Amino acid sequence: MILENKYIKSLKISHTYLGIFAIFFFYISTFFGTLTVFKPYIATWESPSKHFQVIDKSKINLDIMITKGLKELNNPTNNVTITYPSLTEKALGMRYGFSENVYINPHTNNVLPTNHESQLLSNFFNKMHYDINMSKVGQFLMGITSIVMIFLTISGIYLWLLNRKKRAVISNFWLRWHKDLSLLMLPYIIVFSLTGAVLGIMLSLSSPFAYSASNGIETNMSKIVRPIIFSNPVKIKSENVKATMLSYSRLYDIAKINYPILNISTISLFNWNDKNARIVFRGNLINNRILTSRTNRMNIVLNGETGEVVSKATLDNTHKVSHALSAFYFFHFITDEGILVRLIYLITGIIFAIGLVFGLFVWIEKKIKKENNSYFNIISKISTAFSIGIIPATAFTLCLYWLFPFNLENRDSWIIGGFYSMWSFTFCYSVYKKDSIDAAKDFFYLNAIFLISTVFLHGNTTNLFLWNSFEQSIWDIFYIDLFLLILGIGSAFFAIKMNKIKFLNKFKGY
Amino acid sequence: MNLNTQKILKKRKPHIGFLHGSISLIGAIILSYLIMMVFSKYMPGDYAVKIIPSIIITPILISITGLWLLFSHTIILSLIKFLVSTILLSILIKVFS
Numbered sequence: 285m286i287l288e289n290k291y292i293k294s295l296k297i298s299h300t301y302l303g304i305f306a307i308f309f310f311y312i313s314t315f316f317g318t319l320t321v322f323k324p325y326i327a328t329w330e331s332p333s334k335h336f337q338v339i340d341k342s343k344i345n346l347d348i349m350i351t352k353g354l355k356e357l358n359n360p361t362n363n364v365t366i367t368y369p370s371l372t373e374k375a376l377g378m379r380y381g382f383s384e385n386v387y388i389n390p391h392t393n394n395v396l397p398t399n400h401e402s403q404l405l406s407n408f409f410n411k412m413h414y415d416i417n418m419s420k421v422g423q424f425l426m427g428i429t430s431i432v433m434i435f436l437t438i439s440g441i442y443l444w445l446l447n448r449k450k451r452a453v454i455s456n457f458w459l460r461w462h463k464d465l466s467l468l469m470l471p472y473i474i475v476f477s478l479t480g481a482v483l484g485i486m487l488s489l490s491s492p493f494a495y496s497a498s499n500g501i502e503t504n505m506s507k508i509v510r511p512i513i514f515s516n517p518v519k520i521k522s523e524n525v526k527a528t529m530l531s532y533s534r535l536y537d538i539a540k541i542n543y544p545i546l547n548i549s550t551i552s553l554f555n556w557n558d559k560n561a562r563i564v565f566r567g568n569l570i571n572n573r574i575l576t577s578r579t580n581r582m583n584i585v586l587n588g589e590t591g592e593v594v595s596k597a598t599l600d601n602t603h604k605v606s607h608a609l610s611a612f613y614f615f616h617f618i619t620d621e622g623i624l625v626r627l628i629y630l631i632t633g634i635i636f637a638i639g640l641v642f643g644l645f646v647w648i649e650k651k652i653k654k655e656n657n658s659y660f661n662i663i664s665k666i667s668t669a670f671s672i673g674i675i676p677a678t679a680f681t682l683c684l685y686w687l688f689p690f691n692l693e694n695r696d697s698w699i700i701g702g703f704y705s706m707w708s709f710t711f712c713y714s715v716y717k718k719d720s721i722d723a724a725k726d727f728f729y730l731n732a733i734f735l736i737s738t739v740f741l742h743g744n745t746t747n748l749f750l751w752n753s754f755e756q757s758i759w760d761i762f763y764i765d766l767f768l769l770i771l772g773i774g775s776a777f778f779a780i781k782m783n784k785i786k787f788l789n790k791f792k793g794y
Numbered sequence: 795m796n797l798n799t800q801k802i803l804k805k806r807k808p809h810i811g812f813l814h815g816s817i818s819l820i821g822a823i824i825l826s827y828l829i830m831m832v833f834s835k836y837m838p839g840d841y842a843v844k845i846i847p848s849i850i851i852t853p854i855l856i857s858i859t860g861l862w863l864l865f866s867h868t869i870i871l872s873l874i875k876f877l878v879s880t881i882l883l884s885i886l887i888k889v890f891s
Binding site: 291294295298430431434435437438439442477478481482485486487490492493494495496497498499505508509512513603604605606608609612 | 815827830831832834835837840841842843844845846848849850852853854856857858860861864865887
């Protein structure tokens with residue numbers, strides 16, 4: 285019995301201290317990951333040249349657009365990748381090898397002036413999500429945090445089961461909600477901690493498995509696994525004999541007839557204008573998006589001259605591990621999903637983040653009771669800046685994005701620097717204010733000012749105010765602006781009402 | 795081994811200390827890697843079948859082996875669990891090649 289208690293005590297200590305370490309990193313990752321769920325929409329919103337309606341697919345003129353794009357890229361004939369317009373990328377994108385993308389407006393068939401548009405915000409949020417903008421070190425830290433999250437999940441479930449067995453009633457408010465929210469979010473936690481561990485750390489530390497599997501011959505996992513699961517559908521050389529190609533739209537139609545369930549997202553050209561020309565249409569299957577997500581795209585390869593089907597990748601002739609990986613990554617990236625699934629991810633992300641913070645409050649409350657010294661409890665201040673201070677800091681970044689002119693030198697550094705400065709300020713302010721609840725209140729006011737300003741600055745810079753995007757039916761831009769405006773007003777309203785919300789009195793004195 | 799060290803290793807404490815925790819942590823990482831290296835070696839199939847499951851399962855295994863090592867009566871018992879498993883797994887990896 286004594287030993288059992290000892291184990292439980294140790295498990296609780298491990299869960300608490302590893303939890304404190306993991307919460308800070310995983311909270312940041314969850315916060316920015318939730319924003320990254322909307323990456324395609326944010327990328328469009330931050331590119332003024334892409335402020336136009338989503339085109340009806342039947343109106344796309346591939347022949348004119350691809351010819352113009354090829355001309356812009358100096359007419360390459362091999363390794364040309366074309367991104368087909370979709371809900372998440374409204375323009376047709378074209379690149380040659382690793383060149384920069386050239387974008388074409390599908391309404392006007394003109395090349396878009398994207399010179400100063402770097403998709404800074406969406407890329408920055410994504411980087412904060414997977415490596416807290418600290419490159420390899422950050423990615424490694426996130427990987428370790430994800431493994432710790434798996435441990436916390438297993439130990440948390442174990443502790444919960446023990447409590448259930450003992451029929452113990454949890455009276456602590458924070459603990460009860462931390463437990464309930466975490467259990468509710470269990471599938472979400474498992475998906476993100478496991479994929480986070482694999483992407484963050486396991487892929488780069490997989491050499492021992494490659495060494496063991498190859499009996500000591502090879503240590504580079506990628507070298508021996510990639511050719512098996514990511515096979516190249518085109519392995520043919522140019523014949524150096526000129527040939528006339530079928531039109532792109534004709535080839536597209538042939539691909540659709542021969543593979544009707546393929547939802548085409550990219551088109552690749554190989555040995556173009558040659559006797560051995562190949563055109564590859566890639567995409568996910570309409571009836572199986574989970575097994576054909578970004579790591580396991582299906583394809584159909586046509587001869588560019590005759591339109592004859594050269595090969596066709598189906599679920600039956602692709603590797604089973606590719607299917608498993610596709611499903612594994614699907615729930616993390618939700619690449620092909622529409623706004624509804626992304627909104628569900630937003631809600632689950634918020635619930636999970638609240639669950640994490642409540643877990644931290646279990647510990648803070650215990651510490652404060654023990655030491656009776658709330659003012660100098662630095663963890664309490666850091667957690668306020670981390671959990672709430674990050675919100676106005678992010679809103680400030682959006683505001684700066686539209687405030688600074690696009691041709692400003694080192695524009696990216698100014699904006700990202702602004703984010704870190706604001707975030708640091710929130711920490712100083714949390715320490716300055718005796719009561720964290722007062723600091724939080726001011727953060728929500730700041731957030732409201734920044735968000736509402738962002739909407740008007742965006743309108744002013746692009747000449748596309750909320751009412752203009754509504755009139756012109758540019759719905760994605762309209763909804764983002766509307767969402768930011770509602771969030772800003774909601775934030776101000778919440779700040780005004782904060783003192784009257786009984787639930788929040790629990791935070792008093794922290 | 796002096797008396798003091800023996801005391802630390804064999805003492806049944808009311809709670810698990812820093813040394814015990816550290817052994818569990820490092821031991822869990824090493825053991826999980828060794829277990830999945832054995833899997834990668836003996837799993838029939840191509841390299842994708844041998845390696846990808848190991849990459850995915852190892853993070854889960856680290857938590858499980860960590861708990862197994864943590865739930866030892868004494869530090870010495872935790873060390874024995876770790877060393878014996880390491881030797882056995884190393885034999886499976888190296889000797890039967």
